[in-house]
Amino acid sequence: MESDEKGGRVGLRMRKQLLKPIETKKACKKNEGKEMEMVTREEEPLSPAARLFHEPSFNLYIIAIMGCKTRICPQVVKANLVHTLLKHPRFYSLQVGDGEMMRWVATEVEIEKHVIVPEVDQNMDMKSAEEFVEDYVYHLSKTRIDKSQPLWDLHLLNVKTSSESEAVGIFRIHHSLGDGTSLMSLLLACTRQINDPEALPTIPVKNKNKKQQDKERYRGFWNVLMTFWSLLQLFWNTAVDIFMFMATAFFLKDTENPLKGPAGVEFTPRRIVHRTVSLDDIKLVKNAMNATINDVALGMTQAGLSRYLSRIYEKGQTTQKKNNFPKNMRLRSTLLINLRPTAGIQAFADMMEKDTEAKYGNWIGYVLLPFTIGIRDDPLDYVREAKATVDRKKHSFEAIFSFSIAEIVLKLFGTKAASALSHRIIANTTMCFSNVVGPLEEIGYYGIPMSYLAATSYGQPHALMINFQSYVNKMTTVLSVDEGTIPNPHQLCEDIAESLKLIKDAVCNDYKIRCDSWRTQEPESNEFISALAAGMKSKLIVEVSPGVSPSTLALAAAARHTGGRLVCILPERVLAESNKVIKDSGLKDIVELKTGDPAELLSHYGNIDFSLVDCKNDDYERLLKLLDVNPERSVVVANNLVSEKRGLEGTVKGLERVEVRSMKHPIGSGMEITMIGKTNDIEKIRPSSPKARRIDRVDIKRKTFKSNWVVKVDEESGEEHVFRVPEYA
Numbered sequence: 001m002e003s004d005e006k007g008g009r010v011g012l013r014m015r016k017q018l019l020k021p022i023e024t025k026k027a028c029k030k031n032e033g034k035e036m037e038m039v040t041r042e043e044e045p046l047s048p049a050a051r052l053f054h055e056p057s058f059n060l061y062i063i064a065i066m067g068c069k070t071r072i073c074p075q076v077v078k079a080n081l082v083h084t085l086l087k088h089p090r091f092y093s094l095q096v097g098d099g100e101m102m103r104w105v106a107t108e109v110e111i112e113k114h115v116i117v118p119e120v121d122q123n124m125d126m127k128s129a130e131e132f133v134e135d136y137v138y139h140l141s142k143t144r145i146d147k148s149q150p151l152w153d154l155h156l157l158n159v160k161t162s163s164e165s166e167a168v169g170i171f172r173i174h175h176s177l178g179d180g181t182s183l184m185s186l187l188l189a190c191t192r193q194i195n196d197p198e199a200l201p202t203i204p205v206k207n208k209n210k211k212q213q214d215k216e217r218y219r220g221f222w223n224v225l226m227t228f229w230s231l232l233q234l235f236w237n238t239a240v241d242i243f244m245f246m247a248t249a250f251f252l253k254d255t256e257n258p259l260k261g262p263a264g265v266e267f268t269p270r271r272i273v274h275r276t277v278s279l280d281d282i283k284l285v286k287n288a289m290n291a292t293i294n295d296v297a298l299g300m301t302q303a304g305l306s307r308y309l310s311r312i313y314e315k316g317q318t319t320q321k322k323n324n325f326p327k328n329m330r331l332r333s334t335l336l337i338n339l340r341p342t343a344g345i346q347a348f349a350d351m352m353e354k355d356t357e358a359k360y361g362n363w364i365g366y367v368l369l370p371f372t373i374g375i376r377d378d379p380l381d382y383v384r385e386a387k388a389t390v391d392r393k394k395h396s397f398e399a400i401f402s403f404s405i406a407e408i409v410l411k412l413f414g415t416k417a418a419s420a421l422s423h424r425i426i427a428n429t430t431m432c433f434s435n436v437v438g439p440l441e442e443i444g445y446y447g448i449p450m451s452y453l454a455a456t457s458y459g460q461p462h463a464l465m466i467n468f469q470s471y472v473n474k475m476t477t478v479l480s481v482d483e484g485t486i487p488n489p490h491q492l493c494e495d496i497a498e499s500l501k502l503i504k505d506a507v508c509n510d511y512k513i514r515c516d517s518w519r520t521q522e523p524e525s526n527e528f529i530s531a532l533a534a535g536m537k538s539k540l541i542v543e544v545s546p547g548v549s550p551s552t553l554a555l556a557a558a559a560r561h562t563g564g565r566l567v568c569i570l571p572e573r574v575l576a577e578s579n580k581v582i583k584d585s586g587l588k589d590i591v592e593l594k595t596g597d598p599a600e601l602l603s604h605y606g607n608i609d610f611s612l613v614d615c616k617n618d619d620y621e622r623l624l625k626l627l628d629v630n631p632e633r634s635v636v637v638a639n640n641l642v643s644e645k646r647g648l649e650g651t652v653k654g655l656e657r658v659e660v661r662s663m664k665h666p667i668g669s670g671m672e673i674t675m676i677g678k679t680n681d682i683e684k685i686r687p688s689s690p691k692a693r694r695i696d697r698v699d700i701k702r703k704t705f706k707s708n709w710v711v712k713v714d715e716e717s718g719e720e721h722v723f724r725v726p727e728y729a
Contacts, residue, residue, distance in 0.1 A: 046095060046102040048410035048418070050176040054095075054102070055419035057266055059144070060175035060459040062183055063137065063480075065274070067165035067451040072156045074117045077169075080446045081111065081154075084190040090177045091150055100414065109150060116155045129159040133168050134273065140172065141458040142269040151177060164451040175457065179364045180336070184436060184455065191443040191450075201439030234395055241398035244368060245405075249421060253428045255330045258312050259305070260430045261463025261485045266423075270458040274478040275493045279470055281504050284573040287595075288507045289380065290618070291387045294435050297468045297475075298369075298390060299383030300503060301433065304496030305331075306373050306382075323374050333433040334426055334462075335369040337399040365399035368429060379502040423461050431464040438471040456480040466496075507573070525667045526554040529612065529637060532673070533558035536635055538610035541566045544598050544623055545614045548578040551639065555612065556587040564609070567592045569601050602626045612637040615645050624648055631658050633677035640670065647672030 053060050085091050086109055093104040124132060136157065145151045151174035158167045173183055193199045244252070254260060261268075285296045313324035372385050410418040426432070438453055453471045456478045463485035467478040477496055481489045529551055533541055539562060541555050547570055559566045570578060572595040582591050594601050599622065606628040613623050615638055627636060629652060638647035641664065650662040652674070662674040 044104045046104060046176065048407065048415065051099070051102055051415045052410065052418055052422070053175040055415055057423045057461065058419045058459070060457055062173045062175055062180060062455065062457045063272065064171040064184070064187060065137065065272070065454040066169040066171070067161070068167040068169060069164060069449040069451050070166050071158050072167045072169060072448055074115060074156055076446055077154070077156065078111050078115050081115070085186070088186060091152060093150060095147060095151065095176065107150070113149055114153045116153060118155070118157065120157060120159050124159060126160055126162060130161040132159060133157060133161055134271070137170060137272045138269055140170070141272070145172070145174060180434070180436065180455065180457075188439060188443070191445050194442045194444050194449050201441060201443045204437050204440060234397070237392060237396035238398065238401070241367070241396050242401055245398065245402065245425070248368060248428050249425050254332055254430045255326055257329065257331060257430065258309060259331070259464050259486065261461070261482050263427070265463050265482050265485065266459055266461040268482045268484060270480045271483045271489050272456055272478065272480050273489045273493050274454040274476050275497050276452055276474050276476045277497050277500055279473045279475045281500060282475055285383060285503055285507050287572045289383055289387070291383060293470070295387040295390055296383055296503070297435050298386035298433070300496055300500045301466055302371050302373070302386055303379060303382040303499035303503065304492065305371065306375055307495040307499060308492045309373060310375055325373055329373055331371045331373055332429040333369045333371060333431045334366045334429055336432065336434045337365045337367060339365055339399065339403055365403035367393050367398045367402070369393065369433065379499070379506045382499070383503060427461045430462070431466065432460060432462045433466050435468040436470070438469055440472065442472055452476055454478045525671065526550045528667055530554035530558045532635060533610045534561045536610060536633065537562050538635070539564035540605065540608050541610045542569070542602070542605055542608050543567070543612045544569045544602070544617060546571065546616055547574040548581045551612065552591070553585055553587065555610070556585070556590045559590050560587065565592060566590055567594060567605060569594045569598045571595065598623055599626055602628070608634060610635050612639055615640045615642070621646070629676055631676065636674040636676070638672040641672050642670050648674045650674070652676060
């Protein structure tokens with residue numbers, strides 16, 4: 001199974017399809033009794049990649065375990081397979097011949113041979129049923145599907161393994177039929193949403209506007225400079241990764257460790273265990289650390305492996321140490337990368353319903369991902385390290401190189417040479433890792449709702465393979481292990497799940513510490529902000545903040561006074577708490593809470609009358625520049641502008657002919673106020689010296705207005721500053 005990486009698709013869109021869909025001669029009868037013939041071609045050769053998976057040391061099978069909320073009726077499943085999966089050529093074709101001569105040959109599928117329904121004890125309790133399913137998959141991994149039939153089967157077990165799972169379906173598919181992403185897409189194309197039986201599942205997609213937004217950071221010369229620097233990094237990273245790739249192929253091995261399997265481990269059966277955690281918890285960490293779900297999955301895996309290995313290494317130590325790991329320990333994973341342009345669910349659904357073509361096959365590259373093993377004082381360090389490593393790998397063509405070199409070796413030297421190269425590289429690393437996104441909605445197969453998905457594989461030259469599979473609001477961690485190397489896989493699975501809990505708790509504690517300060521904010525600063533927003537008669541007020549704070553309530557009070565509204569953009573992790581605060585304050589009808597990427601959300605609001613950006617946000621400078629302010633009259637407040645931080649400093653994008661004035665004031669932790677508008681509409685806000693106890697007349701415009709006065713005392717100097725906030729009539 002593979003992680004989705006769009007960056008690896010560069011240059012592959014024009015790549016020709018290695019293997020065209022097979023067409024076969026079939027005769028099917030219409031209702032009127034007329035016979036319709038489908039014109040076909042037969043005996044299409046296997047692609048080089050498909051032949052690679054038939055080599056003895058690389059004979060891989062994909063396993064997809066599906067928990068079902070209701071009991072499975074085998075007859076319903078068999079009847080509908082004919083109209084869905086069996087319309088794909090790979091699933092009704094034999095693989096005939098050996099080596100370079102292997103070909104796809106269409107055949108009549110005997111459905112009874114492919115859908116297996118073993119007899120099970122219906123009186124088992126849930127724990128016994130779970131162990132039965134686990135043992136069933138273990139014994140399944142000892143076998144191979146006979147090549148006298150298409151290389152797939154489906155096992156239906158009507159046993160209750162949990163409160164949410166009344167039955168289990170186990171798909172086994174040979175890897176030569178396609179890569180994990182295409183096979184998962186094909187299986188999902190056979191399902192429909194439970195809430196909308198006509199709708200296909202939807203898969204999360206990346207934000208296409210992110211790169212465009214990132215370009216807003218730089219202009220002119222700096223844009224050229226940063227582009228040059230980025231290209232330099234790209235080529236340097238790629239060169240280093242290619243060197244490491246070739247070194248691993250020839251001599252560079254991982255440190256011997258309790259997770260690394262012996263020679264020939266690909267021929268051993270696999271114990272497959274899985275554990276489901278909350279996807280919302282992973283998203284909470286993701287949003288808090290400005291990371292991706294893949295970063296968090298890698299971080300919790302790194303933490304879980306460290307806990308597991310630490311327990312093993314401690315047994316052989318006479319002294320108690322925090323880190324008992326070997327010095328300079330090298331432990332790497334092969335991270336599988338999907339190079340396919342799209343998920344392809346709709347294409348596969350159209351193929352099954354309308355007999356259209358769909359791209360298929362094995363389109364995967366991989367990168368060598370180093371894991372830093374050790375016990376950390378701060379659990380968040382695991383995610384930080386994982387994010388730094390993955391970000392660097394994203395800025396490299398390593399995945400494309402590994403994909404291309406495999407194709408070149410296949411074409412020039414044949415499958416045996418390619419198999420030997422791939423086997424050597426994988427065997428010199430410790431484990432394999434992948435993360436596959438699943439559907440956002442609950443899905444079902446012809447009325448049978450699914451409770452979870454757990455996908456993995458067996459036959460790889462690793463003793464450990466870790467897969468993450470998302471489904472609705474759940475994330476399932478799946479381990480495929482060689483029991484001779486890892487005798488207690490349940491403990492390792494538990495360590496990974498427990499690591500997520502520790503990381504989540506650290507995020508929540510960190511947020512609590514940072515946000516406890518909101519209760520101690522100086523009331524004068526909030527009074528000033530509220531008076532300024534109300535005095536400007538602001539209708540649209542936008543705040544970017546780490547959470548609801550007194551400044552939020554102050555702005556909401558101003559919005560109620562002016563008959564306007566406040567849009568507060570904050571992290572998703574604090575949404576529940578923020579909703580409660582707003583509800584308790586009685587301002588629910590005034591405040592709109594929005595979660596997500598602030599840069600993207602700000603693009604939805606134009607002509608903002610009053611905006612406040614909390615400069616505790618690491619990206620505050622870009623956010624200030626992205627504000628679409630009202631050019632007639634508006635105010636931008638950069639709050640918590642401490643030390644050397646810089647605000648707008650009198651420059652607002654796209655407002656060359658409009659008066660813009662910025663001043664920094666010693667209010668709260670530091671605040672820059674930028675006034676925007678026509679020259680005769682701006683009333684300059686200037687602190688007046690308490691020693692003089694006067695207001696300079698030069699600052700007063702010849703315009704009738706009411707004034708609100710705010711007094712601020714500087715605690716360090718003891719000076720009193722008086723601010724006049726204009727209220728326009």
